[in-house]
Structure formats: C-alpha cells, structure tokens
Amino acid sequence: MTNLPIPDNYQQLFDKKITQTKALFEQFTIPEFTAYPSPTSHFRMRAEFRMWHAGDELYHIMFDQKNKKRVRVDDFPIATHLINQAMQSILPLLKFNLPLRDKLFQIDYLSTLSGELLISLVYHKKLDEVWLSQAKQLRQKLLDQGFKVHLIGRAANQKISLDHDYVDEQLTILGRRYIYRQVENSFTQPNATINIAMLTWAINVTKGLSGDLLELYCGNGNFSIALAQNFNQVLATEIAKASVKAAQYNIAINQIENVKILRLSAEELTQAINNEREFKRLKEICLTDYHCHTVLVDPPRNGLDSKTLTMISQYQNIIYISCNPLTLKENLIELTQSHIIKKMAFFDQFPYTHHLECAVMLSKIG
Numbered sequence: 286m287t288n289l290p291i292p293d294n295y296q297q298l299f300d301k302k303i304t305q306t307k308a309l310f311e312q313f314t315i316p317e318f319t320a321y322p323s324p325t326s327h328f329r330m331r332a333e334f335r336m337w338h339a340g341d342e343l344y345h346i347m348f349d350q351k352n353k354k355r356v357r358v359d360d361f362p363i364a365t366h367l368i369n370q371a372m373q374s375i376l377p378l379l380k381f382n383l384p385l386r387d388k389l390f391q392i393d394y395l396s397t398l399s400g401e402l403l404i405s406l407v408y409h410k411k412l413d414e415v416w417l418s419q420a421k422q423l424r425q426k427l428l429d430q431g432f433k434v435h436l437i438g439r440a441a442n443q444k445i446s447l448d449h450d451y452v453d454e455q456l457t458i459l460g461r462r463y464i465y466r467q468v469e470n471s472f473t474q475p476n477a478t479i480n481i482a483m484l485t486w487a488i489n490v491t492k493g494l495s496g497d498l499l500e501l502y503c504g505n506g507n508f509s510i511a512l513a514q515n516f517n518q519v520l521a522t523e524i525a526k527a528s529v530k531a532a533q534y535n536i537a538i539n540q541i542e543n544v545k546i547l548r549l550s551a552e553e554l555t556q557a558i559n560n561e562r563e564f565k566r567l568k569e570i571c572l573t574d575y576h577c578h579t580v581l582v583d584p585p586r587n588g589l590d591s592k593t594l595t596m597i598s599q600y601q602n603i604i605y606i607s608c609n610p611l612t613l614k615e616n617l618i619e620l621t622q623s624h625i626i627k628k629m630a631f632f633d634q635f636p637y638t639h640h641l642e643c644a645v646m647l648s649k650i651g
C-alpha cells in the first residue's frame with residue numbers, strides 16, 4: 286500500500302485541460318473568455334474514505350480508479366488542512382475503542398472555511414446505546430483538541446446526529462460575508478475557493494441586468510443569495526428537501542428579503558410555467574408577478590432535459606453553470622439557435638482530474 290502524492294505540474298495540467306475544453310467549444314463564437322485556476326493543494330472541502338482494519342491497525346483507504354487496488358491514505362493533500370488534521374486525530378481515538386471501531390467501514394468528512402467540521406461514521410451494524418455513549422465521548426475528545434466538530438453515526442436505516450447534521454460555512458464575496466448552511470449528504474460545491482470565484486463571476490456578469498431572476502437547481506441557495514443584490518426579486522427552485530430547508534435558513538440568516546425558494550424539480554417548474562399543471566406548492570406564489578428576464582441553471586451532470594431547455598430559451602439572459610462540458614455543449618447547440626454567447630468562464634473545481642466546471646452567459650438574439 287502507498288500514499289496519495291499530489292502531482293507537481295498543476296499549471297501544465299490546468300493549461301492542457303483548458304486547451305482541450307476550449308477546443309470542444311470551438312464551433313461557437315465566444316467573445317469573452319476567462320479561466321480560473323484552483324489552489325494546487327488543500328482545496329477539497331469534503332472527502333470520503335473506506336476504512337481498512339488490519340489487526341490492531343486502522344487506516345483510511347481509497348481505491349485507485351485505474352487498477353482498483355486499495356491505497357492507504359495517511360495524508361490527503363487535496364483535502365483541506367482541517368480534514369487532514371481530523372484524519373490524524375480520529376484514528377488513535379477509534380483504534381482501541383471496540384464499539385466505535387467494530388464494523389466501521391467508511392468515514393466522510395465535510396469541512397468549511399469557517400472552521401466547522403462534520404464527520405460521519407458509517408457502519409455495517411445497528412448503532413446502540415453503547416455506541417452512542419462512546420460516540421459522545423469521542424466528540425468531546427475532538428472538541429477538547431480544538432475541533433469545532435459535529436458527529437453523525439450512520440447504518441442501514443439509521444442516522445444518529447450527536448448534535449446536528451450540518452455545518453455553517455462563511456464565504457466572503459466581493460467584500461460581503463455570507464453564511465451558508467450545508468447539510469450532510471446534500472449537494473455543496475466541493476472547492477470553496479473556486480465557488481467564491483464562480484459567485485464573484487456570476488455577480489459581475491449579472492450587474493446591470495433589469496427585472497427578476499428565475500433559478501433552477503439552486504441547492505442551498507448558493508447563487509440565489511449572492512445574486513439577490515442584482516435583481517428586484519429572485520425565484521429559486523430545487524428538488525431536494527434538505528437543500529430547500531437549508532436555503533430557507535440561509536435567506537433568513539443573511540437577511541436577504543427578495544429571494545423565494547420553492548421545492549420544485551426543473552421538470553415541475555417547466556410544467557407550471559407552461560401552464561400544463563397546477564402545484565399546491567405554488568399556491569402562495571403567482572408566477573406572473575415575477576418579471577424574469579434572466580434565468581440561471583446549474584444542473585447535475587446530465588444537463589437539461591429537452592422541455593426545460595425549450596422553457597429557458599424564452600428568457601432574455603441565460604446563465605448556465607455546468608459541471609459537464611459535454612452536456613453543456615449539447616445544450617448550447619440548442620440554445621445558440623435563439624441566443625448568442627456573451628461570456629464564458631472555466632473554473633478548475635476538480636484539479637488533477639479531467640473534470641472542469643464551465644459557466645456561460647447568453648443573450649437573446651435581436
């Protein structure tokens with residue numbers, strides 16, 4: 286077993302990825318284009334490891350994606366310093382504690398720039414009172430070591446949060462500090478530095494746009510809250526219940542008065558906008574009260590379904606955030622029938638991989 290070293294040629298890998306991705310979009314006319322590099326280490330806010338039990342020893346491990354062999358991970362330089370410190374501190378506390386160690390097969394870490402940390406211990410056994418009492422002591426020992434830690438135990442059909450199942454992140458964007466609640470097992474941007482760069486880009490490109498903003502796939506309100514300053518009102522939608530709840534908290538804690546979040550899938554919102562179906566969840570909202578000239582979408586890897594794609598092409602301005610250049614390209618082929626690309630940006634959310642986050646701003650032709 287070996288450790289996981291970090292390559293020393295980040296700039297070269299970044300340049301190559303940008304060149305390849307630019308080539309993918311060469312059929313489009315793109316007047317303005319920017320590429321944002323990531324910090325070269327300690328950029329990942331979350332990390333998940335399998336646990337390896339070897340006699341008395343206990344290790345974090347991962348599987349090599351190429352040869353599927355397990356790799357022992359004592360040090361994980363792509364993850365935050367906080368995760369690395371917690372990995373070092375938790376092992377000796379688990380190693381000789383049978384109730385906590387027995388059938389422990391995974392540990393997930395979610396860290397923040399605010400210093401809060403959430404650790405999920407995942408088991409192949411039912412968690413009982415003995416486990417709970419040991420887990421409380423474990424948390425206390427980590428707190429005593431200075432970690433602002435929240436601990437969760439998970440097993441089949443079981444989730445025990447020792448205090449709560451979220452962390453509160455703090456991001457400073459263009460001089461303003463925002464609080465973002467991030468819930469365990471819900472989507473959050475994995476690279477906080479790049480997230481700040483994306484939010485800054487989105488604020489800058491939407492400055493001076495009039496009217497309201499419609500947002501699909503809003504998660505915990507990441508873009509909605511930062512962009513509220515540029516619009517009269519923001520109507521944001523998201524499918525996952527836990528993220529909607531976090532978004533509602535985030536609106537309140539950041540004292541944002543012009544954002545409304547609704548739990549609706551993109552497909553449902555499209556049906557509602559097309560007057561194909563009525564939704565109880567829209568009872569208190571009159572869609573025609575919104576004057577949205579701009580729509581922002583940040584879909585999962587599969588991109589937009591054809592109905593949502595047609596629906597968003599009605600809007601004057603489209604901001605498309607994508608974690609998959611291939612589906613973005615397919616969707617842009619459709620969108621450039623009615624819109625021109627004004628700006629494009631690449632964000633290295635996932636250094637040392639072939640993945641790249643892209644953002645595009647389009648405006649309606651004519």
Ligand SMILES: C[S@@+](CC[C@H](N)C(=O)[O-])C[C@H]1O[C@@H](n2cnc3c(N)ncnc32)[C@H](O)[C@@H]1O
Nearest residue numbers: 472502503504507523524525550551583584585
């Ligand atoms: C790439 S994430 C972006 C989240 C958010 N914009 C952010 O910056 O953190 C995609 C989000 O879409 C949500 N989602 C997945 N499928 C969806 C659907 N069919 N309709 C609406 N939201 C969906 C996920 O729960 C997730 O929060």
